Amino acid sequence: MFSKACEYGIKASIFIALSSYKGVRVSLKGIAKEINSPEAFTAKILQDLVRHDVINSIKGAHGGFEIEKTLISSIKLSHIVNAIDGDSIYSGCGLGLDTCDEDHPCPVHHKFKSVREELKFMLENTNLEELALNIKSGASFLKM
Amino acid sequence: MFSKACEYGIKASIFIALSSYKGVRVSLKGIAKEINSPEAFTAKILQDLVRHDVINSIKGAHGGFEIEKTLISSIKLSHIVNAIDGDSIYSGCGLGLDTCDEDHPCPVHHKFKSVREELKFMLENTNLEELALNIKSGASFLKM
DNA sequence: TTTAATTCGGATAATTTTATCCTATTTTTA
DNA sequence: TAAAAATAGGATAAAATTATCCGAATTAAA
Ligand code: FES
Ligand code: FES
Numbered sequence: 001m002f003s004k005a006c007e008y009g010i011k012a013s014i015f016i017a018l019s020s021y022k023g024v025r026v027s028l029k030g031i032a033k034e035i036n037s038p039e040a041f042t043a044k045i046l047q048d049l050v051r052h053d054v055i056n057s058i059k060g061a062h063g064g065f066e067i068e069k070t071l072i073s074s075i076k077l078s079h080i081v082n083a084i085d086g087d088s089i090y091s092g093c094g095l096g097l098d099t100c101d102e103d104h105p106c107p108v109h110h111k112f113k114s115v116r117e118e119l120k121f122m123l124e125n126t127n128l129e130e131l132a133l134n135i136k137s138g139a140s141f142l143k144m
Numbered sequence: 145m146f147s148k149a150c151e152y153g154i155k156a157s158i159f160i161a162l163s164s165y166k167g168v169r170v171s172l173k174g175i176a177k178e179i180n181s182p183e184a185f186t187a188k189i190l191q192d193l194v195r196h197d198v199i200n201s202i203k204g205a206h207g208g209f210e211i212e213k214t215l216i217s218s219i220k221l222s223h224i225v226n227a228i229d230g231d232s233i234y235s236g237c238g239l240g241l242d243t244c245d246e247d248h249p250c251p252v253h254h255k256f257k258s259v260r261e262e263l264k265f266m267l268e269n270t271n272l273e274e275l276a277l278n279i280k281s282g283a284s285f286l287k288m
Numbered sequence: 289t290t291t292a293a294t295t296c297g298g299a300t301a302a303t304t305t306t307a308t309c310c311t312a313t314t315t316t317t318a
Numbered sequence: 319t320a321a322a323a324a325t326a327g328g329a330t331a332a333a334a335t336t337a338t339c340c341g342a343a344t345t346a347a348a
Binding site: 001002004007008010011014077089094095096097098104105106107108109111112114115116118119122126131134135139140141142143144 | 145146148151152154155158221233238239240241242248249250251252253255256258259260262263266270275278279283284285286287288
Binding site for chain 1: 337339343
């Protein structure tokens with residue numbers, strides 16, 4: 001469904017959010033360990049998220065990644081997915097036609113539309129706060 | 145959402161179904177032209193679909209691909225997707241955990257589950273007949 | 289002011305997906 | 319029986335994605 005990059009990006013963001021609530025800044029190394037992802041590749045993805053203002057980075061000793069506490073609840077999964085994979089999941093044609101166009105639909109257009117819109121709605125209505133809290137409470141997990 | 149291979153596979157199957165209703169066998173060349181796909185790559189995918197008994201192939205002059213008329217309505221999108229992309233869309237974890245496990249869920253598990261199940265339901269309840277008829281009536285299109 | 293701990297960014301490599309090419313095989317028809 | 323029209327399948331190439339490596343820049347602390 002999502003690219004590896006996007007999967008790592010989502011998991012990293014959740015962990016950063018969780019740590020930010022605790023007031024601790026996390027390093028690339030710590031993130032990669034926690035979400036079980038390749039370190040250097042994860043670095044690229046985090047850079048991307050920084051550029052898209054999803055997370056903040058602080059260079060140098062005692063540096064790391066964080067998210068401003070007050071913003072965590074307003075960051076939606078859709079922001080992360082958009083930053084990394086773009087909007088093709090929502091806007092592109094499920095069968096690869098040049099554009100998804102109501103007036104020139106592919107054979108699965110009407111059937112796919114509702115699924116895609118449910119996905120879109122879900123991504124736009126799920127924020128990092130709730131995901132982080134579920135990790136905190138032990139209701140969900142970031143690896144294995 | 146789907147791989148290119150899967151997109152081509154779905155479109156090819158629809159076109160083969162449509163042709164089979166008309167009683168004409170279609171060649172690789174004809175298919176690739178109709179669905180705007182690379183010929184040799186499409187050939188590989190069609191071979192796959194033949195091996196998985198989704199379509200039939202007839203070698204030699206006047207050969208080509210076809211689907212037994214009586215079977216068209218019983219072939220579901222899920223058969224095609226499964227043959228080409230496998231079942232990872234349904235069964236795999238959306239965030240790439242080793243397994244999607246209710247007892248060890250990833251942070252998005254519960255939110256994703258319903259989307260994935262709607263997708264699964266849609267694929268399992270959409271057959272080639274209806275898709276082919278929509279092409280026939282001009283209600284949907286296979287390229288551009 | 290030096291050192292250590294970091295992120296940043298460019299270059300490169302490995303893997304997977306997508307695509308192409310060419311030959312073999314099968315089948316119909318002339 | 320020979321030729322032509324097809325699919326089958328192996329080998330290879332191109333492109334995209336995933337992953338690694340290393341030096342540069344930045345910052346805090348000793
Ligand atoms: S045209 Fe294919 S999904 Fe809309
Ligand atoms: S555990 Fe991730 S989707 Fe079920």
